Amino acid sequence: MVNAEIGVIGGSGLYSFLEDVTEVRVETPYGEPSDSVFMGEIGGRRVAFLPRHGRGHHVPPHRINYRANLWALRSVGVRQVLGPCAVGGLRPEYGPGTLLVPDQLVDRTKARTQTFYDGETRADGVVPNVAHLSFADPYCPKGRKAALAAARGRDWEPVDGGTLVVIEGPRFSTRAESRWHAAMGWSVVGMTGHPEAVLARELGLCYSTMTLVTDLDAGAETGQGVSHGEVLEVFAANVDRLRSVLFDVVAALPAEADRDCPCAHALDGIDTGIELP
Numbered sequence: 216m217v218n219a220e221i222g223v224i225g226g227s228g229l230y231s232f233l234e235d236v237t238e239v240r241v242e243t244p245y246g247e248p249s250d251s252v253f254m255g256e257i258g259g260r261r262v263a264f265l266p267r268h269g270r271g272h273h274v275p276p277h278r279i280n281y282r283a284n285l286w287a288l289r290s291v292g293v294r295q296v297l298g299p300c301a302v303g304g305l306r307p308e309y310g311p312g313t314l315l316v317p318d319q320l321v322d323r324t325k326a327r328t329q330t331f332y333d334g335e336t337r338a339d340g341v342v343p344n345v346a347h348l349s350f351a352d353p354y355c356p357k358g359r360k361a362a363l364a365a366a367r368g369r370d371w372e373p374v375d376g377g378t379l380v381v382i383e384g385p386r387f388s389t390r391a392e393s394r395w396h397a398a399m400g401w402s403v404v405g406m407t408g409h410p411e412a413v414l415a416r417e418l419g420l421c422y423s424t425m426t427l428v429t430d431l432d433a434g435a436e437t438g439q440g441v442s443h444g445e446v447l448e449v450f451a452a453n454v455d456r457l458r459s460v461l462f463d464v465v466a467a468l469p470a471e472a473d474r475d476c477p478c479a480h481a482l483d484g485i486d487t488g489i490e491l492p
């Protein structure tokens with residue numbers, strides 16, 4: 216059985232050059248994940264990579280099967296997940312190339328399934344219970360700490376904390392929306408960080424993210440607003456160091472036996488009606 220302990224949800228640029236990568240197709244009761252899971256090894260740790268948008272980037276943020284993705288990772292043994300993503304900066308000081316490790320999120324998505332525990336009969340006939348989990352602190356404290364230390368170790372001073380607001384997309388924000396997000400004191404804006412985070416929590420997985428600012432969001436600048444080309448350009452310019460930091464985080468995450476953070480106990484005392492893989 217091929218398995219992994221750490222999962223990374225992110226683009227193929229993060230794993231494509233790894234040697235001895237094994238591609239595994241995983242079926243889930245929630246349908247198809249974005250792609251196969253690609254298993255490899257980094258610093259002695261077994262890692263499962265899942266391209267969030269699929270190979271060739273054909274799945275837009277609002278159509279990602281987030282439940283299938285998280286379920287697939289847990290199915291191959293993953294208990295800690297890193298979900299790096301590209302974001303827009305909501306403050307002038309968070310320009311392109313900024314690495315921000317958020318400690319909060321605001322959900323502004325509109326049409327995404329946010330829970331495994333909705334009482335709806337699954338395709339396999341299993342009926343989950345309705346459950347309400349604590350989500351006051353959406354990110355794993357151990358994962359955040361490892362991310363901050365890894366970035367500093369690579370001389371990339373990260374912003375420690377801040378709020379990621381997740382919008383439905385696929386369009387970028389209007390200037391008014393962007394000004395509103397900034398006025399609320401939120402830090403960065405993206406399209407994929409949710410419901411990824413809450414679904415990980417619902418499966419008892421650790422989840423943390425590192426956000427790479429690829430543009431100043433519409434309200435934070437006086438130019439033409441965000442373009443997709445600009446986002447891709449900045450991402451490409453930073454993907455090598457993002458990968459280096461990510462690999463250092465993987466190596467620094469606690470072993471499963473030492474995973475004593477609140478995420479690991481998120482389901483304690485809750486009868487979900489579902490057997491987790």
Ligand SMILES: [Zn+2]
Pocket residue numbers: 355356357358420421422476477478479
């Ligand atoms: Zn945790």
